[in-house]
Amino acid sequence: MTLISAEHIKKEYPVGEVVVHALNDVSFEIGPASFVCFVGPSGSGKTTLLNLIGCLDKPTDGTLTVADTDVATLDRKASAAFRGRTIGFIFQDFNLLPVLTVYENIEYPLLMVQNVPPEERRPRVTALLAAVGMADQKDKYPDQISGGQKQRVAIARALVTNPKLVLADEPTANLDHDTAYRVLDLMKKMRNEFKTTFIFSTHDQKIVGEAETIFTLEDGKINDAKTRGGGNGHG
Amino acid sequence: MGNLFKIAIRNLLRYKRRTLLTASLITLGVVFVLVFVSVSGSFKNMMIGQVTDSMIGHMQVHRKGFVASIETLPLNLNLKGGAIGRLEKILNEQPEIDAYSPRVKFGGMFSNFTETSSIRLTAIYPEKEFKAVPLLPGRVTDGSKELKPGGILIPELLARGLKVKPGDMVVIVATNADGSVNGKQFTVTGVLQSATGPGGRDGYIHMDDAIEVLRMEGQQVSEYAIRLKDFGNLAAFGEKLDSLLAKEINQQNKPIFELHTWEKLSPFFNIARMIDLMTFFIKLMLIAIVLISIMNVMIMAVYERIREIGTIAAIGTLPGKILNMFLIEGFCMGVGGALIGDIAGIAIVNILNLLKITYNFGQQQGIILQTAVSPADVLVISATVIIVSVIASLQPAFKASRMEPIKALRHT
Secondary structure (H helix, E strand, C coil): CCCEEEEEEEEEEEECCEEEEEEEEEEEEECCCCEEEEECCCCCCHHHHHHHHCCCCCCCEEEEEECCEEHHHCCHHHHHHHHHHHEEEECCCCCCCCCCCHHHHHHHHHHHHCCCCHHHHHHHHHHHHHHCCCHHHCCCCHHHCCHHHHHHHHHHHHHCCCCCEEEEECCCCCCCHHHHHHHHHHHHHHHHHHCCEEEEEECCHHHHCCCCEEEEEECCEEEEEEECCCCCCCC | CHHHHHHHHHHHHHCHHHHHHHHHHHHHHHHHHHHHHHHHHHHHHHHHHHHHHHHHCCEEEEECCCHHHHHHCCHHHCEEHHHHHHHHHHHHCCCCEEEEEEEEEEEEEEECCCCEEEEEEEEECHHHHHHHCCCCHHHEEEECCCCCCCEEEEEHHHHHHCCCCCCCEEEEEEECCCCCEEEEEEEEEEEECCCCCCCCCEEEEEHHHHHHHCCCCCCEECEEEEEECCHHHHHHHHHHHHHHHHCCECCCCCECEEEEEHHHHCCHHHHHHHHHHHHHHHHHHHHHHHHHHHHHHHHHHHHHCHHHHHHHHHCCCCHHHHHHHHHHHHHHHHHHHHHHHHHHHHHHHHHHHHHCCEEEECCEEEEECCCCCCHHHHHHHHHHHHHHHHHHHHHHHHHHHCCCHHHHHHCC
């Protein structure tokens, strides 16, 4: 069973008069409830690949299927709707909405994207607040909590709609070492609990070992793909 | 929708100083317009009130062709017997009419036995005239307000020029419709304060005296001054009465009567139109203020929140909802500015009334400024501000909704 299937995908975009080949003939498959990492140096194509999987961009060539949908065929509105019901996002800079409290940030996708009624919203948000350990901080605004706490809130926000897939672009880049591991632990715990596929990118070799499947990218190509039983521990 | 409002208000409060400045600008604009509208409106209403309630009436009916020759006050164009009956029957059947007054207008010579001057005279039935133009008795500054047969109310300028005072005997000599001349002695009953505009220098005598001086056989009427119960109904009732009068035709199959509202009879209508025009331009300025200030703020808001827009777009917020978020911000700012402006504007208007500011209008001095702002004005101005606020937010909001999430997320 496959959640994501990429066949010979290419992504090119012009920079001035030069065409940059961000991805070149990339193929892979990812199953449900996976914990996957794209690793590689800056400019290797990690973010471009996550953007394509996340329906934020379209491949120049090749076929990319996410949850049985050919994402290249979706128009702007359909892409937004697809993202809203299928994909959760965790950003490097957390990207919480500063005018909303922790609770409201987690509630936002249910409220503004999926229009879930209040009686359904409340238990889901409360459960996720407890799951990420932020229940006692729920009334605080993003500028009143630490970076690690912000990323926990972002994880809860990504999971609140029960997506099939969560994409995290460099989720630990702005966190210290210990916090980064705690965030990855939390992501893995959430994967186990919600059976959601987590895909994250990083250039930090130390945290790569936390992933079960590791795709190594270089110059827009997947050089190596490894699948392991689980994280190799840390501390 | 409630959540969109919550987010919009929080975003506005996030940039307190900027929001406050913009809302203050809108508030100031609304206050200025409300005060201007109320002051100019009160002046206009006073002017119209003076013109209609002390001289002209709200509208007048004449025999067809009379107004075109009004400078010569032609007696041969007076309404007579049958026409008067037909017209009064129509007027009596109109529930919109509060009162009407038949008048005979004619020119004559006024003499105090040593000096003579020309005079325009209006012959009236006082009880009817004072109902149709209720401010007329108030113009009697000296002498009695009552006008009985044998008495005359003379204009102030003539009283001063010929040194005549109440109780003095004067003679009126007038040319009759057949060209003969007749005269009659009158006692000055009172002196009328001069009023600005046509009719302001007219003297008044009783209708019975006009019948005698002009040797009229039976009742004749130069004009009917009509007062409506509701002045706001002037245009609609004017049309109705006009169509009723148009059905009254003579043997030559031509209309007997002509109807004119005060606007056609008084040059002050042009001043009223000028006031309306100025008010319109003041409102245009308010629209420009709101448009520019809201658009400026919303463009800034979109620019400063590009990454946030990218985030909400990435997590699946539909473009229409993003558009609404920014439109509601503009709407809220418009509502806030309009609401505070309305409260402050109404307060200032009331303060102006408490101050009892006086001004002069023509010969009338010490008129107290009585400002009032109608709920309709408040509603129209507020609605204009709010609609313009939303329109001003449209372009920035549309830009935000069309933003590519991938580009927005990259924005630093």
